[in-house]
Amino acid sequence: MPELPEVETIAQGLREPLVGRQFTGVHVGWADLIARPAVEELKRRLVGQRILDVQRRGKYLVFALSSGASLIVHLRMTGRLLIKNSGAELDKHDHLILVLDDGRELRFNEMRKLGRVYLVDDEDEIVGDLGPEPLDDDFTAADFAALLSTRRGMIKPLLLNQRFMAGVGNIYADEALFAARIHPERRADTLTAEEIERLYHAIRQVLRQGIENRGTTLTAYRDVEGREGVNQEYLQVSRRTDEPCLRCGTPIERTVVGGRGTYFCPKCQKPALEVGG
DNA sequence: ACCACAACCTGGCCGC
């Protein structure tokens, strides 16, 4: 489920309840949720720790602990992080419960069991290979152009590659390419300077709008209090098969690119013209 | 470098 705007919304929502709190108990309902270390070591190293900070990096949540270690969570497709009062009814998908010192709990709810939790001394063990943050002030259009210039693959799978750029997922990739009027299968190194400029601003615009709208809830996504986002009401192209393009009226098409469902307007997002020999 | 595909899991939806 969650891409950058959803994870950012969750990170913002976790700061008030978590920063300054202490973990007083750890309950693991499904051991494979814990990628590392082993469950017993995780418990030993978490209990008694205070949470100093909650940050987002790409689609990861990074909790800085008083020991200096980092607790890192990836929600994959259907993971949720929820703040509940201790004693609140357990859901069958609450697979990890971190008890806090104020009568509340942080619960990792994961229907599909794809999400993962890591406890590491150095966060770079997990997030060190991620590409740049697209919303960082020092990530410029020129930086983006330089990264694209050496890539021969299709633009959409490249946007989804977290080592290329961190945080963009399937929905926001389609939205950005539509806003920039670029076909998802265009070769990255063939984009014109104008197209790169449009795409750079489109990526940042759709991500910022997603954050303002507290995320996109299609099915599973919820914020830390269990509320849905509203950005699904603002999607321009994603999930709109056969509905009219909001720019030109042409029916939106669905195809598969890089193994992912892909929505685009066949008129506004033309494939590259074949250059005659 | 790049691509296709499978795997990890569960649940919702659709057609029969």
Next chain:
DNA sequence: TGCGGCCAGGTTGTGG
């Protein structure tokens, strides 16, 4: 009601 098939916001590994 039930069953098979397809789909799903993500990532990783394998093989070509």
